[in-house]
Amino acid sequence: MAILQLSNGKVCGNSSEIVRELALFNVQLQHYSLEAPQHWADLLAEDVLPDLEKRQILELCDRQLESLKQETSYLWSDLLVFHPGSSQLHSISTYNRYHTHKAPEALYLLSGEAIFSFIELDGQQVQLLVQPGDYVQIAAGVEHWFSPTASLEFKAVRYFTTVDGWIPQYTELGELKKLR
Ligand SMILES: CSCCC(=O)/C(O)=C/O
Ligand SMILES: [Fe+2]
Ligand code: NI
Numbered sequence: 001m002a003i004l005q006l007s008n009g010k011v012c013g014n015s016s017e018i019v020r021e022l023a024l025f026n027v028q029l030q031h032y033s034l035e036a037p038q039h040w041a042d043l044l045a046e047d048v049l050p051d052l053e054k055r056q057i058l059e060l061c062d063r064q065l066e067s068l069k070q071e072t073s074y075l076w077s078d079l080l081v082f083h084p085g086s087s088q089l090h091s092i093s094t095y096n097r098y099h100t101h102k103a104p105e106a107l108y109l110l111s112g113e114a115i116f117s118f119i120e121l122d123g124q125q126v127q128l129l130v131q132p133g134d135y136v137q138i139a140a141g142v143e144h145w146f147s148p149t150a151s152l153e154f155k156a157v158r159y160f161t162t163v164d165g166w167i168p169q170y171t172e173l174g175e176l177k178k179l180r
Contacts, residue, residue, distance in 0.1 A: 026139040044111040074159040099168035112154030
């Protein structure tokens with residue numbers, strides 16, 4: 001289950017308190033446990049997944065997260081597979097700077113863990129550790145960054161409501177960090 005570090009440094013593990021805090025940032029957090037087939041754990045433990053298995057994972061998530069389809073009119077989804085040494089890690093520098101998106105960002109964490117940070121207009125920042133089963137939906141325009149943890153290990157499904165997906169619009173904080 002997710003863990004939230006508040007701007008005062010307090011660490012919160014109580015899911016209803018976390019949901020309340022995140023709502024102030026226009027971020028929704030839900031938790032869905034999938035009824036996974038026997039070999040599912042083995043699949044999610046693999047560092048590299050052939051395209052067929054990737055499609056099977058996305059299809060299973062689509063089938064079981066049907067309620068998400070009602071909540072968000074998402075058009076398509078992709079599967080992120082990060083692990084130490086993966087070439088995908090290069091893309092992290094695109095997202096670990098404050099940015100927004102013109103469309104909602106919805107991510108379902110399948111395995112491993114990752115961190116989001118959200119910032120409020122008054123500068124209050126929180127960090128959210130997401131773990132398997134956590135589903136985060138960030139409203140369009142919400143300033144955030146995203147990063148794997150030191151484990152560099154996670155698999156997640158991203159749900160897109162627009163054809164071009166989540167183009168990061170760097171915000172002043174994001175730009176400042178890029179210039180360093
Ligand atoms: C390369 S991890 C993908 C994360 C992402 O797309 C994003 O916008 C995080 O905020
Ligand atoms: Fe993002
Ligand atoms: Ni993103």
